Amino acid sequence: MFNNSKNKKRLIIAGIFLVALNIFAFYILKHGIGIAKAIKNTENKEALHSLEQKQILSDVLSSLVFTIDIALIFFAFYILIKMVFKSLKNSTSTK
Numbered sequence: 001m002f003n004n005s006k007n008k009k010r011l012i013i014a015g016i017f018l019v020a021l022n023i024f025a026f027y028i029l030k031h032g033i034g035i036a037k038a039i040k041n042t043e044n045k046e047a048l049h050s051l052e053q054k055q056i057l058s059d060v061l062s063s064l065v066f067t068i069d070i071a072l073i074f075f076a077f078y079i080l081i082k083m084v085f086k087s088l089k090n091s092t093s094t095k
Contacts, residue, residue, distance in 0.1 A: 032055055032062065
């Protein structure tokens with residue numbers, strides 16, 4: 001499946017990108033927790049509105065990244081199961 005070096009390079013680049021994206025999502029999530037604490041202590045309506053918008057944005061971005069992670073995990077399981085069934089089919093058909 002990964003015989004081609006071009007496919008290996010793409011897979012490595014995609015893995016590095018995914019790790020970087022997850023690090024960014026955790027940073028945004030940590031920053032969102034700080035925003036939630038600031039919302040509790042803010043009495044100014046304009047600042048409160050701005051902080052709420054920032055928190056919504058951080059929640060959406062981190063949720064999007066984690067959703068992409070789950071989709072990729074399911075896709076990897078699909079590929080793995082497909083490879084297992086293909087190898088089982090090839091092993092039983094040769095007998």
